[in-house]
Amino acid sequence: MKKLITICSVVAACIQLQAQQKPHYTQYILNQYIVNPALTGIENYTDIKASHRHQWAGLQDAPVTSYVTLHTPINKTDYRTTATSFDVPGENPRGQRYWEEYTAASPHHGVGLQVINDRTGPLNYFSAYGTYAYHLGISARTSLAAGFGAGFTSISLNTNKLDFGTVQVDPAVYNNGMINTLKPDFMAGLYLYSADYFIGLSAQQIIPQKLSFSDHSVRTTNGKTIPHLFATAGYRFLLGEDLNLIPSVMVKYVNPLPTQLDLNAKLQYRDVAWFGAGYRYNDGFVGLLGVNIGHRFNIGYSYDYTTSGLNIVSKGTHEILVGFLLGNKYDDGCPRNVW
Numbered sequence: 001m002k003k004l005i006t007i008c009s010v011v012a013a014c015i016q017l018q019a020q021q022k023p024h025y026t027q028y029i030l031n032q033y034i035v036n037p038a039l040t041g042i043e044n045y046t047d048i049k050a051s052h053r054h055q056w057a058g059l060q061d062a063p064v065t066s067y068v069t070l071h072t073p074i075n076k077t078d079y080r081t082t083a084t085s086f087d088v089p090g091e092n093p094r095g096q097r098y099w100e101e102y103t104a105a106s107p108h109h110g111v112g113l114q115v116i117n118d119r120t121g122p123l124n125y126f127s128a129y130g131t132y133a134y135h136l137g138i139s140a141r142t143s144l145a146a147g148f149g150a151g152f153t154s155i156s157l158n159t160n161k162l163d164f165g166t167v168q169v170d171p172a173v174y175n176n177g178m179i180n181t182l183k184p185d186f187m188a189g190l191y192l193y194s195a196d197y198f199i200g201l202s203a204q205q206i207i208p209q210k211l212s213f214s215d216h217s218v219r220t221t222n223g224k225t226i227p228h229l230f231a232t233a234g235y236r237f238l239l240g241e242d243l244n245l246i247p248s249v250m251v252k253y254v255n256p257l258p259t260q261l262d263l264n265a266k267l268q269y270r271d272v273a274w275f276g277a278g279y280r281y282n283d284g285f286v287g288l289l290g291v292n293i294g295h296r297f298n299i300g301y302s303y304d305y306t307t308s309g310l311n312i313v314s315k316g317t318h319e320i321l322v323g324f325l326l327g328n329k330y331d332d333g334c335p336r337n338v339w
Contacts, residue, residue: 021125022204022228022254023065023118025053026278026286026302026319029248029264032338033069033131034114035230036202038147038191040133041073041110042337046326051319056306058315061121071112071131072327076105092270095241102195104137105145105337114149124156127185142194143337149187153205153225156180183209183225193337200232229253244268264288283308290321298323 025034031049033039048070056062091097112131117124133147157180189202209225234248245267252260264278264286271292278286284307290300304317 021225023053023063023116023125024055024252025051025065026262026304026317027051027288027300027321028232028250028262029234029246029266029276030290030300030321030323031069032191032198032200032232033071033112034067034116035204035250036147036189036191036200036232037112037129037131037149037187038133038145038189038200038202039110039338040071040112040131040145040147041076041108042071042105042133042135042145042191042193043335044073044076045328046070046072047335048324048326049321050323051321053317053319055304055317056314057318062314063118063120065116065118067114067116069112069114071110073135074109074111076108076110076135092242094236094238094244094268094271096238099195099238102141104139104141104194105135105143107134107136109134110145110147114151122158122160124158125153126156127151127153129185129187131187133191142192145191145193147189147191151185152182153185154180154182185209185225189230196236198232198234198338200230202230204228204230226254239267242270258282262286280304295328296325298325 025031028035031051033042033047033049034051048068050068051066053065054062055064110131110133112133114127114129114131116127118127119125129149129151131147131149133145135143135145138144184207185204186206187202187204188206189200191198191200193199205225205227208227229252231251232248234246237245237247239245245265247263247265249264250262252262254260261281262278263281264276266274266276266288268274273289273291275289276287278288280286283304285305286302287305288300288302290298292298300321300323302317302319304319306314306316
C-alpha cells in the first residue's frame with residue numbers, strides 16, 4: 001500500500017507539472033490578495049497574513065503549502081474624516097450605518113510582497129513576488145483597482161524521492177539529488193468593489209515558461225508553466241443588526257483541466273467571529289471558522305472533507321490562516337473592503 005501511495009503521489013506531481021501548478025486555497029475569502037494582486041493596499045492598514053495548508057492528510061507526500069503575504073497602502077486618505085464617521089460603542093461596525101455611510105476609496109497606491117512554498121512529493125515550488133496596485137473611485141460608492149506582480153519561481157525536483165521499483169533507470173537520475181530551475185513569473189488582476197459586493201479577475205503565470213531540469217538526467221517533455229485564471233465574486237447581506245451573511249464563489253481555469261468551482265458562505269457576528277461552509281465541485285465539502293482578537297490579530301481554520309476517490313486514504317485537508325493588522329489606528333476589527 002505504501003508503494004502504491006508513493007507511485008500515486010509521483011503521478012499526481014507529474015500531472016501538476018503539466019497542468020495545475022499553483023496551489024489551492026480553501027480560505028481565499030479571508031485573503032483574496034493571494035490570488036489577485038489588485039487587492040494590494042486595499043485597506044487603510046498594513047495587512048500581514050501567514051497560512052499553512054496540509055492537503056489530503058494521511059496520504060504520503062501529499063501537497064503541503066505555506067505562505068506569507070504583506071501589503072500596505074500608499075498615500076491613502078483615511079475614510080474617517082469627521083467626528084460622526086467613528087464607530088459608536090456597542091454598535092456593529094458592519095451594521096446598517098456602515099451601508100449608509102460607505103464611500104468609494106480615494107485614489108491611492110498599494111505595494112506588497114508574497115512568499116509561497118508548495119511541495120508535492122518530489123516536486124517543490126518556491127515563489128516570491130513584489131506587487132503593486134492602484135485604487136480609484138469610479139462612482140460615489142464603487143471602486144476599481146488594477147494591479148500586477150512580478151517575481152520568480154524556483155522549481156525543484158528531489159530525485160532521492162523517486163521510487164521506480166524494479167524499472168531500470170539511468171543511475172544519473174538517482175545521483176543528482178536536488179535539481180533546480182529558476183523562472184521569472186508575472187501576474188495581474190482587476191478588482192471591482194463596493195459596500196456590499198466584489199468582483200475579481202486575475203491571471204497567474206501569465207507568460208508560459210519552458211521547463212527542463214537536466215540534459216543528462218531528468219527532463220520534462222514539452223513541459224512548461226501554464227497560465228492560471230481566477231474569477232471571484234461575493235455579496236454581503238445584512239441579517240438583523242449583528243449578522244452579515246457573505247456568499248462567495250471562485251472559478252479557476254487551468255488548461256487542460258476541467259474548470260474548478262468553489263461555492264462558500266460565511267456568517268459573521270459583528271466584527272468578532274465567523275463560521276461558514278462550502279462545496280468544491282466534484283471534490284468535497286468545507287467547514288471554516290475564525291475569530292478576531294483585539295483589532296490586531298485574527299485566526300481562521302478550515303477543514304476539507306474529500307468525497308472523491310482519495311477519501312480512501314485521505315483524512316481530509318487542514319488549513320490555518322493567521323493575520324496581523326499593523327497601523328490599525330481606528331481599530332477596524334474586520335476588513336472594510338474584503339471579507
